[in-house]
Amino acid sequence: MKYSVDKKEQYVVFTPHEEKLDSFLSPKLKSELLTVHAEGYPNLVIDMSNVKYVDSSGLSALLVGNREFSKDGIFIISSPQEHVMKLIKISMLDKVFNIVDSIEEAAEAIFMHEIDGKEEEEEEEN
Template sequence: MKYAVDKKEQYVIFTLQEEKLDSPLSPVLKSELLTVHAEGYKNLVLDMSQVKYADSSGLSALLVGHRAFSEDGGIFIIASPQEHVTKLIKISMLDKVMNVADSIENAADQIFMHEIDGNKEEEEEEN
């Protein structure tokens, strides 16, 4: 599986450099996402701009990433999905569960808003 990882201060951009996210690649993607999470990163942007096709096993990998990063108060965002992938996400109603952004910039904005909201909640709990 070809991919690139760009580690920022607040989040990681994981760019999938494959045209298909299907059963041969899904287990590898799950493993890589869990590895990034285990390294201590709370927030991840999955850049899917190069992915033209995904199937149910690909969606399963996305759900694993979503679950892992959401467990400890982080956020997992799918960025720049192409039309086929967007349709699949909507048909499966995963757009109601997962965060989807039309660009990496919008995903970064969502992360910063999530961080601000998380800090507010922590302050309220302390008071």
């Protein structure tokens, strides 16, 4: 599986350089997402701009990433192409995933998530 990882201070941008996320590539995607999480990054943006097709196993890999990163951070799908977005909606996963149109929007969502998390911590302390 071809991909790139861009590690920022608050989050990681994971960009698959594949047109299909199918049963052939999904195990590798799951593994890579779990590895990034294990490295201590709580927030991940998966840039789906290159992905034209996702099957059920690809969606399953995204759900694994969402579950892991949502424990202590946020998992965001950025720039899904039209066909991928249709499949996400048909599967009703648009209610599960955080989906944005660009990396910039994802960075903003992470910033807001971080602020909300700090406010909740302060309220718990009081």
